[in-house]
Amino acid sequence: MSRAAVACVAAALVSAALPASAAAAPPAPRIDLKVLVVDDGGSAVEAVTDELKNTGVPYTEIELGEYGRPVIDSAFLSDTVDGRPRAKYQGVVLPNEDPFGAGSAEMAALVAYEKTYGIRQVDAYTWAHPGVGLDYTDSGGYSGVLDGADAALTPAGKAGPFGYLDGGVTFEDNSGLVPESYGYIARPREGFTSYLDAPVTGGTGRGSLLGEYAHDGRRELVVTFGYNQHQRQFRLLARGIVEWLTQGVHLGQSRNYFSVHVDDVFAPDARWDKQLNCTPGDFDCGDGEGAGTTPIRMTAADAQYAAQWQRSSGFTLDMVYNAGSGEEWKAEHGGTDALTAQLLADRAQYRWINHTYTHPFLGCVQDTSTVPWQCAKDAAGNTRWMSRAEISAQIKDNHDWAVGKGLPVDRTELVTGEHSGLKTLPQQPVDNPNLGPALGDSRVKWTASDNSREPQQRAAGSALTVPRHPMNVYYNVGTAAEMTDEYNWIYASKEDGGSGVCSTNPASTCLDEPLDEATGYATYIVPQEARIALGHVIGNDPRPHYVHQSNLAEERILYPVLDKVLADYRGLFADSAPVVNPRQREAGAELNRRTAWNKALADGKVTAYRIGTTVTVKAPSGVTAPVTAPEGTKKQLFLGTSAFGTAYAGQRSAWAAPELFQSAVTLKLPA
Numbered sequence: 001m002s003r004a005a006v007a008c009v010a011a012a013l014v015s016a017a018l019p020a021s022a023a024a025a026p027p028a029p030r031i032d033l034k035v036l037v038v039d040d041g042g043s044a045v046e047a048v049t050d051e052l053k054n055t056g057v058p059y060t061e062i063e064l065g066e067y068g069r070p071v072i073d074s075a076f077l078s079d080t081v082d083g084r085p086r087a088k089y090q091g092v093v094l095p096n097e098d099p100f101g102a103g104s105a106e107m108a109a110l111v112a113y114e115k116t117y118g119i120r121q122v123d124a125y126t127w128a129h130p131g132v133g134l135d136y137t138d139s140g141g142y143s144g145v146l147d148g149a150d151a152a153l154t155p156a157g158k159a160g161p162f163g164y165l166d167g168g169v170t171f172e173d174n175s176g177l178v179p180e181s182y183g184y185i186a187r188p189r190e191g192f193t194s195y196l197d198a199p200v201t202g203g204t205g206r207g208s209l210l211g212e213y214a215h216d217g218r219r220e221l222v223v224t225f226g227y228n229q230h231q232r233q234f235r236l237l238a239r240g241i242v243e244w245l246t247q248g249v250h251l252g253q254s255r256n257y258f259s260v261h262v263d264d265v266f267a268p269d270a271r272w273d274k275q276l277n278c279t280p281g282d283f284d285c286g287d288g289e290g291a292g293t294t295p296i297r298m299t300a301a302d303a304q305y306a307a308q309w310q311r312s313s314g315f316t317l318d319m320v321y322n323a324g325s326g327e328e329w330k331a332e333h334g335g336t337d338a339l340t341a342q343l344l345a346d347r348a349q350y351r352w353i354n355h356t357y358t359h360p361f362l363g364c365v366q367d368t369s370t371v372p373w374q375c376a377k378d379a380a381g382n383t384r385w386m387s388r389a390e391i392s393a394q395i396k397d398n399h400d401w402a403v404g405k406g407l408p409v410d411r412t413e414l415v416t417g418e419h420s421g422l423k424t425l426p427q428q429p430v431d432n433p434n435l436g437p438a439l440g441d442s443r444v445k446w447t448a449s450d451n452s453r454e455p456q457q458r459a460a461g462s463a464l465t466v467p468r469h470p471m472n473v474y475y476n477v478g479t480a481a482e483m484t485d486e487y488n489w490i491y492a493s494k495e496d497g498g499s500g501v502c503s504t505n506p507a508s509t510c511l512d513e514p515l516d517e518a519t520g521y522a523t524y525i526v527p528q529e530a531r532i533a534l535g536h537v538i539g540n541d542p543r544p545h546y547v548h549q550s551n552l553a554e555e556r557i558l559y560p561v562l563d564k565v566l567a568d569y570r571g572l573f574a575d576s577a578p579v580v581n582p583r584q585r586e587a588g589a590e591l592n593r594r595t596a597w598n599k600a601l602a603d604g605k606v607t608a609y610r611i612g613t614t615v616t617v618k619a620p621s622g623v624t625a626p627v628t629a630p631e632g633t634k635k636q637l638f639l640g641t642s643a644f645g646t647a648y649a650g651q652r653s654a655w656a657a658p659e660l661f662q663s664a665v666t667l668k669l670p671a
Contacts, residue, residue, distance in 0.1 A: 036060055039061055185208070300342040364427075473551050
C-alpha cells in the first residue's frame, strides 16, 4: 500500500474508535445580547426596564395582562441558527420568582431555558420565604417600612457586581408623613449569597435585602424591597443589577455625568426686590422699573475664589460669557475692570462658551406693552423677527473678542440669552426662522436649550440642541436671604404671604410654612437642590446644569450646593466610578449617538450575540454601538487586537464601530 493509503486507513480506524460525543461535539450556543422583561405593571419592573432603556440595553417586553400576548415557550425562547443552538435572550427580568402561577407551563419553559443556557433571572420584588432562599421574616427578620434604613453592601456585593459603590446605601426618607419604601429583611438559607443587607429592625443581627439564590442549576437575583426608578437606593444599585443579569457583557453603557454652566459671565445680573416681590427691569415688575436695586456682578476676589474652588474640588466650571456686556460695564465704571482682568489671567483654568455679545433676545421682537409680553406684528400682521444678520453679529462679535483675548473657546458651542431664538411657549411657538441660517453662518453645531421646556435633543438649522437642567439657585439673587425670600414667594401659599402660584400650578406643591430667611437656604434649599442634581448625575444623564455668575458673587451661594453634590457622590461611589465632567459638545454628541442607537434598535437593525468568548455586534453603517464588557476584553482589529474601550465602574465600555475592512465589531472576552 502507498503511504497515502496507509494514512487514510489509520485515520479511519482512529475515527471509528472515538466516542460519538468526541467525534462530533455539539457547537457552543449563540447567546443573543437582549433581555426578556415580563411586566406586571409594577414600579419595580418599570424601574429595571427604565435602566435598560436609559443605558441602551435591548430588551423585549411581555405585558402579563395584555390580551393576545406571546406565549413564553421553548420556541419563543430559543431556536437554531446555522446549525447552532441559539438563546434569544441573555437574561430574564420577572416581577417575582413565579408570576405565572403555580405549575404554569410558561414558568417551566423559563426554568428549562435558564438551566440549558446558563441564563440568569432577576426577581424584581418579592417577599422573603424559602422559595427564594430566605427564612420567613418571623424567624429573626423584619417586614415593614424601610424609610431611612442604613443598608450596606456585603463583602460579596463589593467583590461582585456592586463593587463600584463605596458600601453604604441609605434608603430615602424625604417626608415623615408618607411611607416611601417597604420591604423584607431576612436571613439567608443555603445557596443564598447576600449582596446588600441591613440591621434587623427591632431585632438582632442583619438580614438580606438583595442577593443571589443559586439552586437547581439556576441563579436568581432576589430583591426584597419595593422601589421606583427615581429613588436613590435603586439608582445606586441599578448598574449592578444589569451587570449581574448580563454577566458583565451587554450592549449599552453608563456614566455618571456632571457639568455646570455659569451664564452671564462679565455681565451684571438684575436683583430681586424683597419689597416689590419682583425683579426691577423685568417686564412684569410694573412700577418696579428702576426701583434702585444694585445689580449683582462678580468681583476679582470672586474670580480668584472660583479658580481656587475648582482646584480644591477637582471640578471644572463652564464660563458662559457676554463680552459686550462686560465692555459696557467697563465703560460705565471708569474704563477699568478687575473682574475681567482676573478671569483672563485664569483663562486656561475654565472652559468657555459663547453666550452672545450683549445677551439680546434672539427670537421675535418683543412687545412689552402687555404682561406677559407678546410677539410684535408688522402692518400685515406678520411676526417681526430678529434678523439673521443681527444674530450672526452677536455670535461673531463675542467669538472674535474671545479669540483676541486668548480664551480657549470652541466656536461650535453656543448658549443664546434665555435660550432665545428657539421656540418660547406660549408667546413664540416656533423657532425664529432666522436662527438656523445664522447658526450655520457662525459654524455653530451645538446650541443650548432649556431641559424644563424641551428635554429632547432636536435640530435647530444644521445645529443640534443640548438641553440643560436649570438649577433652583436663582439668577437674580446674591445672598441666601434674597434666595430664601424669592423661594418663599414662589412656593408659599397666599395665606402664608406667598404668590400662591404653588396652589394653582399642578406641577408644584406649596411649602408647609415659609422658610426662615436666616436658615432656610442652608437647611432646606441646599439639600433639596443637591438631591435633585445628584439624581441627574447618577441617572446616566449627560445634560449640563446651568446657573448664573450672580451665584458666584457676594455670598457665593452656589458653592454649598456644588460641594454637597460632589461630597455626597464621592461618599457613595468608589474611585473606579468618578464623575465625568463633559463640555457642551461632548454632551451633545453623547445625546446624538443615543438617538441614532435607539432608532437602530427600534428598527430592528442591530444584531449582537456571544459565542463562547467571542462577541459580535452588527449595526447600520454610521451607527456606533455602546458595548460593555469585563476588564481584559480585546477588540479584534484587521491585524491583531487592542484593549477594548475605557475603564469605568470595574468594566470596559465604549461606543464601538467596526475597524478598517470589517463589517462588525468583534470582541474577545477574557477566558
